Amino acid sequence: QVQLVESGVGLVQAGGSLRLSCAASGRTFSMGWFRQSLGKEREFVATISRSGGSTLYADSVKGRFTISRDNAKNTVYLQMNSLKPGDTAVYYCAAARMEYSSVAARATDYNYWGQGTQVTVSS
Numbered sequence: 001q002v003q004l005v006e007s008g009v010g011l012v013q014a015g016g017s018l019r020l021s022c023a024a025s026g027r028t029f030s031m032g033w034f035r036q037s038l039g040k041e042r043e044f045v046a047t048i049s050r051s052g053g054s055t056l057y058a059d060s061v062k063g064r065f066t067i068s069r070d071n072a073k074n075t076v077y078l079q080m081n082s083l084k085p086g087d088t089a090v091y092y093c094a095a096a097r098m099e100y101s102s103v104a105a106r107a108t109d110y111n112y113w114g115q116g117t118q119v120t121v122s123s
Contacts, residue, residue, distance in 0.1 A: 002026050004093045004114035011120045012083055020078040022093030022114055029095035030102055031069060031076040032110060035119075037089040045091070047103040048076060056103045061087075083121045090116040 008020035022031065032047035046057045046067040055067055066079040076093065094110035104110070 002029075002095060002112045004095060004112055006091070006093050006114040006117040008078075009117045009119070011122065014084055014121055014123050016083050016121070017079070017081045018083065018119060019080065020091055020093075020117060020119070021075055022077075023073070023075045024095055024112075025074070028071055028074060029112070030098040030104060031067075032094045032096065032104065033067065033076075033078045034092045034094060034107060035087075035089035036092070036116075042092070042107055044105045044107070046078060047105060049101045049103050050098070051101050054101050054103045056105055058105075080119070083119075085121050085123045087119065088121050089119060091119050092116045 003025045005023045010018040028050050033045040034042050036042040048055045048067045052069050064082045069076040093114035095112040096110045
């Protein structure tokens with residue numbers, strides 16, 4: 001059974017930074033981050049291929065967020081800078097069984113999900 005364990009719950013002021021981590025058990029996967037704020041649907045944030053060579057970002061976070069991974073630790077990171085109140089959400093880590101250099105932005109492409117971690121950005 002694949003487990004995804006997220007860390008990095010945070011309360012930060014607007015303009016601040018926060019880093020989320022997600023450790024996966026078992027094999028390596030294409031990894032993604034999604035978020036869901038109150039009353040809204042879950043939305044794509046960023047994804048990275050198994051190789052680490054391909055990444056994709058939502059327009060709303062491009063230039064502010066960076067996804068990376070350490071395959072030796074089977075861990076993916078989401079570095080979030082210049083945070084805005086609109087980034088407040090529960091952030092979910094997800095894993096997808098895909099080709100080595102593939103990425104995916106649809107939630108339906110992902111096979112495993114973390115429990116979610118709250119990020120709150122105050123104004």
